Amino acid sequence: MIVIDKKSNLPYYEQIYQQIKEQIITQQIPANQKLPSTRDLSADLMVSRNTVINSYSQLEVEGFIKSIGGSGYYVEQLNLPVSSSFDSFSNHVDHSIHTEHTPCKYDFQYGDLDYNCYKIKSLKKCITNAIDTLSVQQRLFYSSKEGIPELREALSHYLFLSRGVKCSPDQIIITSGHQYSLNIIAHLFSSEHWIFAMEEPGYDGTRAIFEQNKYKITPVPLETDGIAIKDLHNLKKTLLYITPSHQFPMGSVLSIAKRLSILKWAETNHGYIIEDDYDSELRYHTHSIPSLQSIDQNNRTIYLGTLSKSLSPDLRIAFVVLPKTLVSYYHEKERLSYCSVPSFLQMALAEFMISGYYQKHINTLRTYYKKKNKCILKLLEESNTDHMTLYGSDAGLHFVLSIPTHLEQPDIIEAFAKNNIQVYPTDIYWMDKKHCPKNQILVGYSSIPMKDIKNAMKLFFITLHDLSKQ
């Protein structure tokens, strides 16, 4: 029995379709039952025959009924579940309740940026220009997997001028973030034939990607001027991940002697160096250090950069510079890949770079963070906290602090939290956690607004003072 509700918003064919479907599912119409002919049903319901034909077609394409040539429509033999779920089409939305503790007033987090120093206007202009250009060019497409030529061209110029990186646009791959870049490298090589080595301590996000890709991970200990060279000698067929210009998290700079030794190692042992140059623009007391890639004569360096620190983590833009010798292999391996960055955004960034906005922005950013960095260091100096050691405070957006206390990291962090200050552990950056100094914490200052620094640091010192008594 089918009822047409002439007042309903549902079209007639939909009403017929729904009702027959329900009757099949609830087995009111059994399998193999013949349905009324379209002519009969349309007369019955006083609707057009086309309406019934539409309903039957939909039921047929979904496999509820079959048409047997000349004879009419029959219900299919369906293996229906005992308690049917078809009738419970209501949206059961589970909003899981996350228990979160109240966030601290001052969050010394690493990674998030301070919005105050960003002039979003010029970027917005570039984005709307890009959308307009695309609509005039009528381009709406999967861009080539390595990114649009305009942005790769702009980047190759910028990288040469700012970091000495020598590359053609062909060597550049635009990606949607550091992890995406690492995934490309992990896929380019093979975990069966290559070892992955990295600084200990080092960035846990990097380690996670190579673990996920089933690489054997070898930690290489850190000395004050970068990784211990003697530990490299036994490493053959190795991808060595380093942060030479500003070690993460300890902030050291890899000396030129070590840079040359590492290049020599890579050449001799057929290794590759993955140079992560994640925040090289942000040096405050010396100018930025030429990249390892710029002095590599043997195509052993894969250079990684990101706009997450220098522009915004929200743009999701990073890039890989491959050695010339790996470019065609990459194209072969990633034959079926697509670029993960929208091309309108790539066009906007190309314009942002070419028109000089980017360089201007970097300068503003450096000045701004330098002021913040100087202010914090000055306050630290004035605080007269004895026996405290600061690592990596002359660059970037964070430092590591050793506190003279017998407490361990979780307790130190809790002590800060009690004073409304959120600081972070460093043990996550160690593969072998027992080597991690118990009294170190990571302090990121990028997202604390300038106006809050003094108040935040006041609470910071109160905590430090309390701690040094424990």
Place this chain on the structure above:
Amino acid sequence: MIVIDKKSNLPYYEQIYQQIKEQIITQQIPANQKLPSTRDLSADLMVSRNTVINSYSQLEVEGFIKSIGGSGYYVEQLNLPVSSSFDSFSNHVDHSIHTEHTPCKYDFQYGDLDYNCYKIKSLKKCITNAIDTLSVQQRLFYSSKEGIPELREALSHYLFLSRGVKCSPDQIIITSGHQYSLNIIAHLFSSEHWIFAMEEPGYDGTRAIFEQNKYKITPVPLETDGIAIKDLHNLKKTLLYITPSHQFPMGSVLSIAKRLSILKWAETNHGYIIEDDYDSELRYHTHSIPSLQSIDQNNRTIYLGTLSKSLSPDLRIAFVVLPKTLVSYYHEKERLSYCSVPSFLQMALAEFMISGYYQKHINTLRTYYKKKNKCILKLLEESNTDHMTLYGSDAGLHFVLSIPTHLEQPDIIEAFAKNNIQVYPTDIYWMDKKHCPKNQILVGYSSIPMKDIKNAMKLFFITLHDLSKQ
């Protein structure tokens, strides 16, 4: 010997730094040589002492010189390469010359879209709104790895209304494309414990991702109403990838009987179904078919969708809907991940959906493509080409054509190319290429503008006519 050029644009400290560096590299100043004191050199060059201190600091931080407390600065012992590359800092840009053949006038490619049916204005408005909102809220951040709540909420509503998908926003992960979605799934499971099975023929891009992630791939043969159920019975611990609502590339619809069997299989054998619903909005003759996810009562379906077909491939937005039971496991596994989609773009799309633009756009799109589809089918009918078989022409943006000829795919494609028509092979979608019918081609019509269809099809028929004589 250091010379200060007072007319140069380079600051003095930079000139000093550069010259000393060059002299160290070219070994004009040997290792362990003491440098003049900062006081002496500044007097010598008639520059301030601070200028020299700046130069020395930079050289020290880069490891060219070391300061020995009280005694002064000394050149480091460097293991320099024989032919130094430091002096060749000019940008050697190799623009590799790609040899490309002239593209055909009419490209029946699958994937790219026709710009004419896109109203970009409303999307642009949403994007600029999003940027403004972000700048007012002062949010500039790494968004949570699964995407912003606003977009996940909007998607969960949309998916329920349009595809019957029952999920809470918590189950949705926003990604930057189909391949990214698949990578998340490949990482969530493990190639050591899980088999990956997919339709044969099936989408080569999907196969590539799971091969890259080292899964064993099992092809499951296709019948006219979807995969052969009998071939599933031996598959335990398997991820089964299917395109039930519009099989790619053959265009068939998985019957309801088979849908129920597959769900039963997954439940019994503890398998998971990866349902790729890539172009479900685009059905022209029947309305769209409820998803497999919507009738799954046992949390065995991982649902994949994309905005590449319905909105634009250039936006790089796709999504995964996890079963409730996998959500917390995902959070644990991908603890260190970031979302790869810019949050301003996510906000823009959330607004685009909530304000109804998206649904309106889908309707326009469907009408537009339906017209194109109808026009092509009508022309095909009128062409009187005998013994030609058309697969999957009632939905989506492509069809597969079997041509009555003894020629094989590459020759067929060449014959079309001679008439300025680009068509595509289907053998790439087969794991076992010998099972691929030799006389099939893939014809995508999404990017051919409406106004060109008639002329393009004229050339198409001339080729078909020529081919059927061979």
